[in-house]
Amino acid sequence: EVLSADLRAVNCFRHLGSQLEETKKMIGKMLLEEFEQISNLYPIIFSLVRCHEFRFLSILREEINATVKNSTKQIVKAQILTHLDADTIGYNPTTLSEHICKLTSPQWDATLLAVVNCLIILCNKMK
Known part of the structure; x- marks a missing residue:
């Protein structure tokens, strides 16, 4: 929201939204891989839910x-x-x-x- 409204005129932030979304997807994939490998699941499950990875x-x-x-x-x-x-x-x-x-x-x-x-x-x- 801040990127599209307040910082629209700043050129260096133009692609930051899509980059952040891509980073979020990568973190979700990494957490999913960890979920398959480790036994302590509470922090991993919480992180996966926050990243909307179900x-x-x-x-x-x-x-x-x-x-x-x-x-x-x-x-x-x-x-x-x-x-x-x-x-x-x-x-x-x-x-x-x-x-x-x-x-x-x-x-x-x-x-x-x-x-x-x-x-x-x-x-x-x-x-």
């Missing part, structure tokens, strides 16, 4: 989805392994759905409780 949200969403899926799969696999019957020949990870269908009601309850506890721990870590 692409980090899609990266964060993908990471959270992958973490939740992997954690859930690991917990279910561990629960199935603990509930395998003596007559079951072995565990085959490609037939996870078959093993899940064979769980009894108390085993389902235990598995669901383990998954919920794992997700609560993940949510607490994300705080």
Whole structure:
């Protein structure tokens, strides 16, 4: 605003607005790269929001989805392994759905409780 109104007559400031905008975009890109690499996110997220760079949200969403899926799969696999019957020949990870269908009601309850506890721990870590 100051550049376009008060300093319009000064030639050296003619392109300063576009240069500042370009610098702001570069800072946003640098912050986005840092966001992907470091663990302390609060200052980086605050800076990205101030620069109106919201692409980090899609990266964060993908990471959270992958973490939740992997954690859930690991917990279910561990629960199935603990509930395998003596007559079951072995565990085959490609037939996870078959093993899940064979769980009894108390085993389902235990598995669901383990998954919920794992997700609560993940949510607490994300705080």
